[in-house]
Amino acid sequence: xxxxxxxxxxxxxxxxxxxxxxxxxxxxxxxxxxxxxxxxxxxxxxxxxxxxxxxxxxxxxxxxxxxxxxxxxxxxxxxxxxxxxxxxxxxxxxxxxxxxxxxxxxxxxxxxxxxxxxxxxxxxxxxxxxxxxxxxxxxxxxxxxxxxxxxxxxxxxxxxxxxxxxxxxxxxxxxxxxxxxxxxxxxxxxxxxxxxxxxxxxxxxxxxxxxxxxxxxxxxxxxxxxxxxxxxxxxxxxxxxxxxxxxxxxxxxxxxxxxxxxxxxxxxxxxxxxxxxxxxxxxxxxxxxxxxxxxxxxxxxxxxxxxxxxxxxxxxxxxxxxxxxxxxxxxxxxxxxxxxxxxxxxxxxxxxxxxxxxxxxxxxxxxxxxxxxxxxxxxxxxxxxxxxxxxxxxxxxxxxxxxxxxxxxxxxxxxxxxxxxxxxxxxxxxxxxxxxxxxxxxxxxxxxxxxxxxxxxxxxxxxxxxxxx
Amino acid sequence: xxxxxxxxxxxxxxxxxxxxxxxxxxxxxxxxxxxxxxxxxxxxxxxxxxxxxxxxxxxxxxxxxxxxxxxxxxxxxxxxxxxxxxxxxxxxxxxxxxxxxxxxxxxxxxxxxxxxxxxxxxxxxxxxxxxxxxxxxxxxxxxxxxxxxxxxxxxxxxxxxxxxxxxxxxxxxxxxxxxxxxxxxxxxxxxxxxxxxxxxxxxxxxxxxxxxxxxxxxxxxxxxxxxxxxxxxxxxxxxxxxxxxxxxxxxxxxxxxxxxxxxxxxxxxxxxxxxxxxxxxxxxxxxxxxxxxxxxxxxxxxxxxxxxxxxxxxxxxxxxxxxxxxxxxxxxxxxxxxxxxxxxxxxxxxxxxxxxxxxxxxxxxxxxxxxxxxxxxxxxxxxxxxxxxxxxxxxxxxxxxxxxxxxxxxxxxxxxxxxxxxxxxxxxxxxxxxxxxxxxxxxxxxxxxxxxxxxxxxxxxxxxxxxxx
Numbered sequence: 001x002x003x004x005x006x007x008x009x010x011x012x013x014x015x016x017x018x019x020x021x022x023x024x025x026x027x028x029x030x031x032x033x034x035x036x037x038x039x040x041x042x043x044x045x046x047x048x049x050x051x052x053x054x055x056x057x058x059x060x061x062x063x064x065x066x067x068x069x070x071x072x073x074x075x076x077x078x079x080x081x082x083x084x085x086x087x088x089x090x091x092x093x094x095x096x097x098x099x100x101x102x103x104x105x106x107x108x109x110x111x112x113x114x115x116x117x118x119x120x121x122x123x124x125x126x127x128x129x130x131x132x133x134x135x136x137x138x139x140x141x142x143x144x145x146x147x148x149x150x151x152x153x154x155x156x157x158x159x160x161x162x163x164x165x166x167x168x169x170x171x172x173x174x175x176x177x178x179x180x181x182x183x184x185x186x187x188x189x190x191x192x193x194x195x196x197x198x199x200x201x202x203x204x205x206x207x208x209x210x211x212x213x214x215x216x217x218x219x220x221x222x223x224x225x226x227x228x229x230x231x232x233x234x235x236x237x238x239x240x241x242x243x244x245x246x247x248x249x250x251x252x253x254x255x256x257x258x259x260x261x262x263x264x265x266x267x268x269x270x271x272x273x274x275x276x277x278x279x280x281x282x283x284x285x286x287x288x289x290x291x292x293x294x295x296x297x298x299x300x301x302x303x304x305x306x307x308x309x310x311x312x313x314x315x316x317x318x319x320x321x322x323x324x325x326x327x328x329x330x331x332x333x334x335x336x337x338x339x340x341x342x343x344x345x346x347x348x349x350x351x352x353x354x355x356x357x358x359x360x361x362x363x364x365x366x367x368x369x370x371x372x373x374x375x376x377x378x379x380x381x382x383x384x385x386x387x388x389x390x391x392x393x394x395x396x397x398x399x400x401x402x403x404x405x406x407x408x409x410x411x412x413x414x415x416x417x418x419x420x421x422x423x424x425x426x427x428x429x430x431x432x433x434x435x436x437x438x439x440x441x442x443x444x445x446x447x448x449x450x451x452x453x454x455x456x457x458x459x460x461x462x463x464x465x466x467x468x469x
Numbered sequence: 470x471x472x473x474x475x476x477x478x479x480x481x482x483x484x485x486x487x488x489x490x491x492x493x494x495x496x497x498x499x500x501x502x503x504x505x506x507x508x509x510x511x512x513x514x515x516x517x518x519x520x521x522x523x524x525x526x527x528x529x530x531x532x533x534x535x536x537x538x539x540x541x542x543x544x545x546x547x548x549x550x551x552x553x554x555x556x557x558x559x560x561x562x563x564x565x566x567x568x569x570x571x572x573x574x575x576x577x578x579x580x581x582x583x584x585x586x587x588x589x590x591x592x593x594x595x596x597x598x599x600x601x602x603x604x605x606x607x608x609x610x611x612x613x614x615x616x617x618x619x620x621x622x623x624x625x626x627x628x629x630x631x632x633x634x635x636x637x638x639x640x641x642x643x644x645x646x647x648x649x650x651x652x653x654x655x656x657x658x659x660x661x662x663x664x665x666x667x668x669x670x671x672x673x674x675x676x677x678x679x680x681x682x683x684x685x686x687x688x689x690x691x692x693x694x695x696x697x698x699x700x701x702x703x704x705x706x707x708x709x710x711x712x713x714x715x716x717x718x719x720x721x722x723x724x725x726x727x728x729x730x731x732x733x734x735x736x737x738x739x740x741x742x743x744x745x746x747x748x749x750x751x752x753x754x755x756x757x758x759x760x761x762x763x764x765x766x767x768x769x770x771x772x773x774x775x776x777x778x779x780x781x782x783x784x785x786x787x788x789x790x791x792x793x794x795x796x797x798x799x800x801x802x803x804x805x806x807x808x809x810x811x812x813x814x815x816x817x818x819x820x821x822x823x824x825x826x827x828x829x830x831x832x833x834x835x836x837x838x839x840x841x842x843x844x845x846x847x848x849x850x851x852x853x854x855x856x857x858x859x860x861x862x863x864x865x866x867x868x869x870x871x872x873x874x875x876x877x878x879x880x881x882x883x884x885x886x887x888x889x890x891x892x893x894x895x896x897x898x899x900x901x902x903x904x905x906x907x908x909x910x911x912x913x914x915x916x917x918x919x920x921x922x923x924x925x926x927x928x929x930x931x932x933x934x935x936x937x938x
Contacts, residue, residue: 001824003487006555010483013559017566018472018479031578035798038582046590050826053556056819060563064816067579072568079576079790082810084568086475087522090482094529096561096766097486099553100540107548109500110536113507121515138607139808149656164634164660179786180809187618187807189658191633235790291810297565299812317648320901321548321704321909325887329504338656339608340649341551341760343767347533350525355470357519418794432789440790 001053009053017089021072024447028424029073031066038067074447075426075456080235080263080395081444085295087355091348092297102342104322105330112331115346118353122290122302125358126268129281132304135311135336136345140262141180143287143303144229146311146337148184150285151227151256153314160189161314169226170194170218174206174241176234178260194223203390204239204433206230212249219253227256230283232276233264236431236438237389237397240264240276247282259286262301263444266293267369267393269362276392293368293394293444294361296352300345303337311336368394368443371453375441378457384464388438396441397433402468410437412467419463426456470522478522486558490541493916497893498542500535507536543916544895544925549704549732549864550913554764556824560817561766571811573791574799581800584815587822591759591771594827595737598750601773604780604805605814609731610649612756612772613698615780615806617653619754620696620725622783629658630783638695639663639687643675643710645703647729663692672859673708673902675699681718688722696725699752701745702733705900705907706858706866709733709745716751728755731770735762736838736862739831745861762837762863762913763830765821769814772806780805837863837912840922844910847926853933857907865910866902871937879906881936888932895925 001009041063071082100108102115119134137143148171152160155169171190173181175197185195196218198211215225228250230241243259250257259280265288267273280286286304290296305311316335324332334340353361372394379385379398386401399413417430417439431438443453470478510532540551569577571584588603606612617640621629624638640659642650644666654664665683667675684694697719699710712728719726728749734757736742749755755773759765774780785804793801803809822830841863848854848867855870868882886899886908900907912922 001555003490003555006490006559007483007487009555009559010487010562011480013562013566014479014483015476017562018476020566021472021475030575033578035574035578035795036582038579039586042583042586044586044589046594046822047826048828050829051823053559053824056556056823060816064579064583067577067582068567068569069575069577070567071570071576079570082568082570084565086470086472086478087525089562089565089568090475090478090522092565093479093482093486093558093562096553096558096565097482097489098537098539098541099551099558099766100537101548101551101767105504106499106538107540108536108538109502109504110507110533113505113536114511114533117508117511117513120513125515139810141807141809145656145807160658160660161655162661164637164658164663168633179788179791183784183786183807183809186630187614187657189629189633191629192631194633235788297568298570298810299808315652317652319648319704320906321898322648323899326504338610338614338652339768340610340652341608341767347529353515354520354525355522357516359517360519429790430792437789 005053024070024072025074027070029075029427030069030421030424033067038063072445072447074445074449074452076445077441077443077456078427078429080292080442082292082298083295083444083446084297085352085446087351088295088297088348091351095344095347100344102344103334103340104324104332105326106324108344111344111346112333114350116331118346118349119302121353123304126265127274127277128286128304132306133308134302134304135333137301137303137337138299140260140287140289140301141183142338143301144180144258144260145184145187146303147258147285148188148227150310150314152188154256154310155224155226158313165189168194168223170196170223171227172196172198172211172214173229174198174200174231176200176204176236176239177229177231178235181229200239204234204237206241206246208242208245208249211246215253215255225253225255227258230257230259232259232261233393236433238264238393238395240392243277244279247279251282256284257282259283261286261288263289263292264393267365269358270366290349293365295356295446296348300349371450372396372443375453375457388433388436394443397438398441399438400464413437413439416464416467419467420460423459425459474522493539493541494543496539498544498896499538499890499893502536507532541914541916543914543918543921545914546910546912546925547896547898549761549911551761551767552764552913552915553766554821554915556820557764557766557817560820564813564816569813571813572803572809573793573801574795575793577813580813580815581802583819585800587815587818588771590822592773595734596743596746597755597773601775602777603771603773604802606770606772606806607768609729609756609758609770610652611807612770613649613727613729614653614656615772616727616754617657617696619779619783621657623725623779624693624695627782634658637663637692639665639692640696641665641667641680641683642698643667643669643700645669645673645705645708646698646700647704650698673703673706675710675715677711677714677718680715684722684724694722694724696727699726699728701728701730702862705902707733707862707864709861712746713748716748720751725753726751728752730755730757732758732761733862736834738827739835759818762834764825764915765817769818840919841865841912844922844926857902857905863912866907867910868907869933882906882908885933885936888936889929892928894928
């Protein structure tokens with residue numbers, strides 16, 4: 001493809017994306033698509049000869065696009081959001097165009113230095129302690145794994161890298177913690193048996209006294225407590241673990257304290273929500289995802305550490321082919337995580353923060369929270385529904401409850417969710433809280449307006465009434 | 470930013486990228502930039518109010534761009550290439566615009582099914598065995614870690630995930646293997662002490678007899694050999710380990726056989742280079758990076774496994790909030806690797822393969838190899854230079870050797886490389902082969918033409934002559 005064709009299709013695709021945002025509200029959020037529908041329309045073998053972009057784009061529109069689940073839809077209330085934004089998309093275009101690989105400072109100085117600056121902006125925006133240093137990881141799963149590995153090394157005086165784990169190390173997280181903690185514990189070689197799930201209170205937040213009991217018990221039994229993970233905004237219900245108490249316990253027992261604030265961390269840019277991070281000064285590592293609720297395209301996970309030396313010592317490897325003249329003067333991010341190769345992801349973050357400004361981002365997040373509180377009030381005031389968890393940020397957990405026996409409610413709500421999502425007019429997902437099947441109304445897509453939340457509630461009410469009658 | 474502004478800047482940025490490709494050849498490959506140059510020009514605090522895109526783009530051009538190392542430069546001969554291409558950039562634009570997150574089938578059916586189809590296209594293009602299944606990982610470091618974890622689980626009958634490693638497992642790779650093997654061995658909890666570096670022959674390829682000796686010795690000493698890594702195209706010199714012999718040994722000792730073909734794997738699309746993969750039928754897992762030499766934007770690493778069940782069993786985690794109605798009928802790629810969240814990376818691969826066709830890609834790769842062979846001949850025919858390794862694909866390892874004592878050559882070549890790169894007219898990097906400091910001429914950027922290789926050689930000769938006189 002020559003440069004002129006690139007211009008031509010580039011303009012066309014930019015317009016297609018702009019048009020997409022104008023019509024997205026009318027599309028079904030989740031496509032009416034069955035397994036195999038797309039695959040069977042694609043050839044089994046690669047083309048021998050090059051094909052014109054017109055034909056490729058036509059197939060994109062006719063085969064691929066109808067099978068897309070629209071994460072940017074204004075009625076996207078599923079999982080957590082992964083919102084993008086015009087400035088972020090524009091930055092992704094430049095990133096793709098210049099195509100640099102940011103493994104070390106030398107392989108793109110401005111990418112490395114912009115990452116350093118923008119991550120410090122984020123640190124300030126969230127009110128993380130001075131002296132914490134940030135680095136972009138691709139996803140919170142990865143950042144949490146990086147934290148678990150750093151904790152492993154610190155607990156073994158950096159010998160596990162050399163010898164493996166010689167005597168059992170334990171990890172602690174609430175029973176509501178994300179699946180990535182278990183995944184990381186397995187990958188890092190702790191063994192799932194050494195992961196302790198700490199009970200939660202009525203708000204689904206970790207009970208710190210139970211954490212301390214577990215640590216003391218493990219120590220007595222010859223285990224070495226290595227890491228505790230606090231969650232700010234659990235996946236099921238955005239419960240907030242009490243960082244201050246957990247942090248104090250970790251300090252007194254010399255346990256690495258990692259905080260997973262993947263979704264809810266963004267809310268800490270609001271002064272009225274900063275309480276969620278009270279106690280963060282005790283933290284050894286902290287992750288939140290601008291790619292969830294801060295208008296920055298996936299993937300972009302912001303990971304902060306107190307002791308960058310411990311991080312680097314965990315991951316650094318010296319090879320002649322990677323050495324540069326300035327290695328002692330610069331940050332070479334290849335040593336700050338697992339991947340060697342790295343995309344230039346700081347650019348989109350810089351575009352987003354500058355384009356919206358801190359106030360602009362606060363305004364958006366504040367509105368999402370306001371709508372969630374409005375929705376929570378509707379649920380509470382309606383006899384047909386039951387609120388299933390507090391609403392600290394923008395997720396409302398609720399279920400249909402028409403008074404029938406508890407044993408029948410899970411099945412009822414499963415059917416309810418299916419009916420709702422079959423309309424194509426919105427998408428919700430589910431979770432389980434103390435064994436109860438719960439619907440999650442998660443607000444945070446960029447294009448969502450108050451009217452979409454109101455329409456969602458109207459639809460929820462009408463589907464519910466039909467179902468229980 | 471409203472939709473009209475997005476159109477406006479989108480068009481502008483597309484044109485900027487197109488212009489960039491037209492003028493890139495005149496830019497210094499590596500910017501004349503010192504540590505801190507970029508950082509000190511950026512504000513320490515995030516902006517409170519949103520800023521216009523004009524100003525952001527101006528700063529991009531004036532502050533960021535001058536500190537970019539130009540990986541897409543026609544005279545990029547450093548590291549390995551990470552080439553992009555117009556169809557790939559266009560696909561990245563669409564990917565960023567629709568902003569889907571591909572953790573499970575439901576979160577974008579066509580992304581999941583396109584990934585399945587396109588990875589099978591790649592399997593066919595490389596001549597990997599039927600029945601191997603592919604999945605996109607972000608980088609080869611990650612794919613190799615995934616392989617090491619799968620091997621760990623298989624060797625322990627899937628108990629390491631539960632209990633950690635209970636008795637020492639060993640891993641084998643050649644002394645020329647990539648740093649990511651050591652990194653993965655550490656992360657997965659094997660311990661670096663249990664990584665055996667196998668000696669290499671005069672071509673820097675693993676000596677299979679030495680591998681078998683090591684395995685047998687370890688077994689005698691109570692170790693459990695778990696995984697051997699073969700490299701097709703080492704980072705230092707693109708040496709090719711003999712897969713057939715290694716594979717036979719792995720089979721007979723029940724050792725997981727992983728192949729890292731990160732860069733050179735792309736060459737296997739050429740019938741005349743397919744010999745590099747002879748024996749690949751013995752392989753349990755295989756990785757190569759379309760984001761290096763196949764015109765697909767970083768990141769996009771293609772990982773293939775023989776037993777997808779073992780892969781899934783290593784990584785799957787069931788949580789209510791991730792369940793979908795179709796889980797038993799579809800591929801949910803969240804269970805095929807470490808990250809939960811996943812970008813829609815199959816799209817760019819599909820655009821690239823269709824746009825160039827297999828023949829088009831072959832033609833490009835074949836030219837790169839031809840120029841490398843040409844360059845190798847020049848080196849061999851010039852008394853001032855010494856060829857330091859065979860040239861199986863498109864990397865030429867050489868050094869300046871004017872006949873002075875061996876002990877002085879490393880220092881001389883260090884200075885030589887610095888002088889060359891200071892010209893800004895090309896970028897080479899170095900490696901070490903048996904303690905000898907070696908320059909790497911790596912050919913594979915999309916915009917490189919024969920004339921750039923000729924110009925590089927002329928420059929190399931003239932800088933060398935000035936240096937030794």
